[in-house]
Amino acid sequence: MLFDRIVRPAMYRLAYHDPEVVHERTVTLLSRAGTALRPITKAYRTNDPTTVLGLTFPNKIGLAAGMDKNGRALNAWPALGFGFIEVGTVTRHPQPGNPKPRLFSLPATDAVINRMGFNNDGAQALADRLAAHGKPAVPLGISIGKSKVTPLDEAVEDYRYSLRALHPFADYFAINVSSPNTPGLRALQDKSALAELLAELRKTGTELGGNTPLLVKVAPDLTDDALAELLEVCLDHGVAGIIATNTTLSRAGIAPAEAALASETGGLSGRPLTERSAEVVRFVHEETEGKLPIIGVGGILGPDDARRMLDAGASLVQLYTGFALHGPGLVRRVGRGLAAGR
Numbered sequence: 001m002l003f004d005r006i007v008r009p010a011m012y013r014l015a016y017h018d019p020e021v022v023h024e025r026t027v028t029l030l031s032r033a034g035t036a037l038r039p040i041t042k043a044y045r046t047n048d049p050t051t052v053l054g055l056t057f058p059n060k061i062g063l064a065a066g067m068d069k070n071g072r073a074l075n076a077w078p079a080l081g082f083g084f085i086e087v088g089t090v091t092r093h094p095q096p097g098n099p100k101p102r103l104f105s106l107p108a109t110d111a112v113i114n115r116m117g118f119n120n121d122g123a124q125a126l127a128d129r130l131a132a133h134g135k136p137a138v139p140l141g142i143s144i145g146k147s148k149v150t151p152l153d154e155a156v157e158d159y160r161y162s163l164r165a166l167h168p169f170a171d172y173f174a175i176n177v178s179s180p181n182t183p184g185l186r187a188l189q190d191k192s193a194l195a196e197l198l199a200e201l202r203k204t205g206t207e208l209g210g211n212t213p214l215l216v217k218v219a220p221d222l223t224d225d226a227l228a229e230l231l232e233v234c235l236d237h238g239v240a241g242i243i244a245t246n247t248t249l250s251r252a253g254i255a256p257a258e259a260a261l262a263s264e265t266g267g268l269s270g271r272p273l274t275e276r277s278a279e280v281v282r283f284v285h286e287e288t289e290g291k292l293p294i295i296g297v298g299g300i301l302g303p304d305d306a307r308r309m310l311d312a313g314a315s316l317v318q319l320y321t322g323f324a325l326h327g328p329g330l331v332r333r334v335g336r337g338l339a340a341g342r
Helices: 002-014 019-044 123-133 152-166 185-189 191-207 224-236 256-263 271-287 303-312 321-326 329-340
Strands: 050-052 055-057 061-063 084-090 103-106 111-114 140-144 172-176 214-218 241-244 267-270 294-297 316-319
Touching: 002 019, 002 321, 019 103, 019 329, 061 329, 084 123, 084 172, 103 256, 111 271, 111 321, 123 152, 140 152, 152 172, 152 185, 152 191, 172 191, 185 191, 191 214, 191 224, 214 224, 224 271, 241 271, 267 271, 267 321, 271 294, 271 303, 294 303, 303 316, 303 329, 316 321, 316 329, 321 329
Parallel strands: 061 084, 061 316, 084 140, 140 172, 172 214, 214 241, 241 294, 294 316
Antiparallel strands: 050 055, 103 111, 111 267
């Protein structure tokens, strides 16, 4: 409540109500705080260990990709209660992303619209940062995607480059083929394109001498038939798990007071995605007969939302919009709520 009533309004006033400025200042502050945040770890972190993907997680609550694209604040997130971190999405080539403004906060809806466009320093820059400063104390996932300048028919090499550069550091890779903000990217969810991509990434991983799990992040806007086809490809090519879901192009659920923002292009996340993301998790779990571990993400704004994700078949959950809008107290509430419901 303190965060919602005092901290968040103050942050937005100081940033002239620009959500991207708030985001950037938050990550910068946390990157500078680093290990100084360790004393608060006990206040936020939940000890609820679980083993998924052959990895041990101190709890089931992860930070979703997009919050810390370039891995600048890796020591801060565990202190705020996260049991794992997913950085990125990073691309082979550094890129500025889409023109600003490109991030819109919808507090009455409990949602965000973004069209960031994979703004990041590039895969090699992240590799250099990890080599210099080391990995965090919790499992690290790295989300990789296609550079905007790369033609779709050359996308495989983009992903392979990032996989090679970051292979020494990732505990798992998230293959992002579902962002709505890079032109043509979602075409990589089609059966033949995805099969080619996954075959080459599995081959590259084997050549690198490791078995780092590969997970595919899916869109919530796929039909059941398209999603079933995607899952068949994933099973055929030894994918280790699914991340469900990315942001949606739907504008259902936006509060009337914020209807004007519905015309903004980009992906919608937060409360309007709560029901759909859980539906997709349930479909994936049932369609694969539980053979693929699932990380549930989308519209988790409290312990009940997270519990429904787990009941639907997820093994882990991730926070992004809820954390951005309501602060680290949400991590504690969700973590302790799940632990109490074991």
